[in-house]
Amino acid sequence: MKKHIHGWQIYLAITFILLGIMISTQIQTQNRLMSDLSLQSTSDLSIMLKNLTDKRWQLSEEIEEAENNLIHSQDDYKDDSELMSRIDSELERLQLINGTIEAVGSGISITVQGNLLSSDLVLLINELWAASAEAVTINDFRVTPTSGIGYIETLDKTYLTCDGNVLHEPITIKAIGNGPILEKSLTMPGGIADNLSLYQIYLHMELQEEMQLEALPTQPQLRYGKIPDKE
Amino acid sequence: MVWLIPVLGLLAGILLGSIISLQIPLTMAKYLSIAVLAALDSVLGGVRCIYENNFNGLILLSGFISNALLAAFLAFLGDQLNVDLYMAAVFVFGVRIFQNLSAIRHYVLSSFLKKHNLHATQRKD
Numbered sequence: 398m399k400k401h402i403h404g405w406q407i408y409l410a411i412t413f414i415l416l417g418i419m420i421s422t423q424i425q426t427q428n429r430l431m432s433d434l435s436l437q438s439t440s441d442l443s444i445m446l447k448n449l450t451d452k453r454w455q456l457s458e459e460i461e462e463a464e465n466n467l468i469h470s471q472d473d474y475k476d477d478s479e480l481m482s483r484i485d486s487e488l489e490r491l492q493l494i495n496g497t498i499e500a501v502g503s504g505i506s507i508t509v510q511g512n513l514l515s516s517d518l519v520l521l522i523n524e525l526w527a528a529s530a531e532a533v534t535i536n537d538f539r540v541t542p543t544s545g546i547g548y549i550e551t552l553d554k555t556y557l558t559c560d561g562n563v564l565h566e567p568i569t570i571k572a573i574g575n576g577p578i579l580e581k582s583l584t585m586p587g588g589i590a591d592n593l594s595l596y597q598i599y600l601h602m603e604l605q606e607e608m609q610l611e612a613l614p615t616q617p618q619l620r621y622g623k624i625p626d627k628e
Numbered sequence: 629m630v631w632l633i634p635v636l637g638l639l640a641g642i643l644l645g646s647i648i649s650l651q652i653p654l655t656m657a658k659y660l661s662i663a664v665l666a667a668l669d670s671v672l673g674g675v676r677c678i679y680e681n682n683f684n685g686l687i688l689l690s691g692f693i694s695n696a697l698l699a700a701f702l703a704f705l706g707d708q709l710n711v712d713l714y715m716a717a718v719f720v721f722g723v724r725i726f727q728n729l730s731a732i733r734h735y736v737l738s739s740f741l742k743k744h745n746l747h748a749t750q751r752k753d
Contacts, residue, residue: 405678406630408685410637412671412692417641419664419696422650426657433654 500532511598528582659700666699672728679735
């Protein structure tokens with residue numbers, strides 16, 4: 398066979414080289430073609446469009462979700478600020494009620510003339526609380542929910558006490574709140590002022606535009622009471 | 629070993645094509661593919677002719693180039709005339725390629741068996 402065919406290998410090699418170039422070129426062209434949109438078939442473009450549209454919606458949803466998360470985060474931050482503000486406000490309110498801070502505001506100043514009993518003093522203070530007094534002092538001793546009013550006796554005289562503090566005469570009660578209402582609550586017919594007047598105890602009341610009530614000298618200690626666990 | 633040079637030629641051609649990286653317009657990709665098919669048919673026809681002892685290098689080369697160009701042109705013409713000559717060319721060249729491969733396989737096996745039988749006879753003698 399080799400005798401009859403001269404140089405066939407060369408011719409064949411040349412054609413093979415050309416064929417190799419063509420195949421290589423075609424592969425490269427096909428690869429380029431695959432990434433060229435203008436030459437895709439309608440069905441392929443439709444599928445690609447659908448896929449891209451789906452992807453777009455998916456990304457839009459992700460963006461929307463991310464924006465919502467951002468808004469929620471900002472709201473949480475705002476909520477935290479508002480919460481802290483409310484907590485501060487509530488803390489101040491509780492401090493005012495518990496007498497751990499000074500109280501400033503309008504109200505009424507009552508000076509008691511006469512021999513007041515401890516029970517009378519308790520009734521008087523309760524009447525002020527009932528008339529929405531927000532802070533009360535007796536001779537500049539702050540009255541709190543845990544205050545105790547009593548008396549002590551000495552050899553020559555009996556003294557009223559508030560939380561163990563001796564109340565010297567004249568006893569002056571100051572209450573922060575709506576002054577006219579506080580006054581009316583005491584002076585209403587058949588009220589405590591009338592009752593005390595029967596015992597020659599008179600109340601001299603004076604509305605005050607601005608008063609400052611002292612805070613408790615020491616913070617009340619709570620050692621046994623706890624808030625129950627929330628379930 | 630006689631096929632080493634053509635096979636090396638094919639590998640060299642693929643390598644050369646990768647290096648040269650001809651930028652064919654994408655619109656011509658379809659025609660180049662049918663040209664490759666025609667060229668493959670020509671090459672396999674040439675190999676077949678070698679086994680049939682009627683190989684002619686010039687005919688192979690001319691057939692290789694003309695068939696490739698003609699196939700590409702026919703596919704292009706089919707697109708212009710809105711006749712799918714591309715598929716017709718694929719079919720025709722596909723059939724011819726398989727026929728050539730079948731014939732080549734036949735000749736290769738016959739040659740192998742002939743040599744094997746000859747060796748066996750010589751051993752007996």
